[in-house]
Amino acid sequence: MKAFAQLLEILALTPSRNRKIEALSRYFATTPDPDRGYALAILTGAMSFKNVKPALLKETVLAEVDPHLFALSYDYVGDLGETIALIWPHHGGTEELPSLAELVELFTITPKPKLPGLIGSLLTRAEINERWALVKMTTGALRIGLSARLAKTALADMSGRDLQAIEEVWHGISMPYSELFDWLEGRSDRPDIDHAARFHPMMLSNPIDEARDLPALSPADYAAEWKWDGIRVQLIASGGRVSLFSRTGDDIANAFPDVVDRVFGDAVLDGELLVGRDFVPATFNDLQQRLNRKTASAKHIAELPAFIRAYDMLFDGAEDIRALPWTERRARLEAFLSREKQHVIDISPVIDWSDAEMLAAIRRRGADEEGHEGVMLKLRSSPYVPGRPKGLWYKWKRDPNVVDTVLMYAQRGHGKRSSFYSDYTFGVWKGNEIVPVGKAYFGFTDAELKELDRWIRNNTIASFGPVREVRKELVFEVAFDSAQTSNRHKSGVALRFPRINRIRWDKPAGEAATIDEMLAFIPAS
Structure with missing residues (x-):
């Protein structure tokens, strides 16, 4: 110990x-x-x-x-x-x-x-x-700046084994990992894990640099798809057994029996988990009601049925096709879904585009009218490579929304921020009162954090355990990806990925946004 x-x-x-x-x-x-x-x-x-x-x-x-x-x-x-x-x-x-x-x-x-x-x-x-x-x-609350991938990288460093090879066997072994260490230290062969019994590390994208990357990309080389507003999943179907994993390799099959119980065929698919009827996606806020649950309730399954929008194929039956180019994997995926008519899986359509200007207009329209997160650009000749290889897949997210809000409450942070009030709840005007619309704890510098902490201590009007209520005077310009209606928030609005964009020391709180202005950010049904 x-x-x-x-x-x-x-x-x-x-x-x-x-x-x-x-x-x-x-x-x-x-x-x-x-x-x-x-x-x-x-x-x-x-x-x-x-x-x-x-x-x-x-x-x-x-x-x-x-x-x-x-x-x-x-x-x-x-x-x-x-x-x-x-x-x-x-x-x-x-x-x-x-x-x-x-x-x-x-x-x-x-x-x-x-x-x-x-x-x-x-x-x-x-x-x-x-x-x-x-x-x-x-x-389990380590908070020591360590990811699972960093631990696996250390295993690769210790043993001289390839990191990807370690990733390939990771989800097919169990603690205390004696067979893993035997292989790493040369006492046995690599563990033989059936592809249908394990999670396969996912291929990730890189944010696009609009000035540098976009002008160099052409539709002849790169296919475009929508970036769906759900969660990334991997579905494994083999011999009548179906598994469903999140992008981090967590088994979420028990939470989505309405998906796994209705899938048939043999394949490993990469796609987006969404909720909605007739393959029409509902909002991410609706999906959230089904996430982080070990099991699904009958009520949620009935009201918020789940489905998968597939956009890649890793195994076609027992054949590993990850080394094939994207175009061939896409053709295999289309053939599989045509051959095995699925009730809870459809395919992510490819977007026709001729130049960057056209794609930018499509991306903007998709965000405004459909609530899409943006677009993906995938090199047609790219294999399926675990990790985040450069130049193969790009994500071009929609521009963030920005709104002026008023700081309402502050709470101490954790770890290195435990001495500072660094977690902030902010709101907008609803008539003559301010109602909360979100929380954020990043988007500012260390110097700004010290300044904010000092302001909060000097402007506290009430305390509730570790939380301080402050004078409704300081304006935060908040950036967020999207907004949805929510009956869990007093304001009736929930923000997706809010972060502090700017501290508006210069702006009066009376000029912050209103609830009507927030409702304008919610896409029409």
């Missing part, structure tokens, strides 16, 4: 990507099985402890610490793990902690009523950095 705690500390305090990879590579190379396998699972979000929640950890600490003192400390520090590590009143380092594998077993098999006693005992025995690591690993 000591080595894992030291690794987390290095990862949290090291901004350098290369140094993170170096630290991970060294840890994986020097840590025995199965500890390193469990560490890999924790770092990549593959492990969770269903009975260990933040509320249980707080309950454990509050049995030893004054609640008011804990609340003040948590509000100031902003990170639960760091707060518990610092405030736990008993001296640490009295005894060596169990190994990481032993801790995983303890947290898994200990009955819930006995967990506070176990956690309290471990916190007392642990050093400060080990306490912090214990909280991080049990809650």
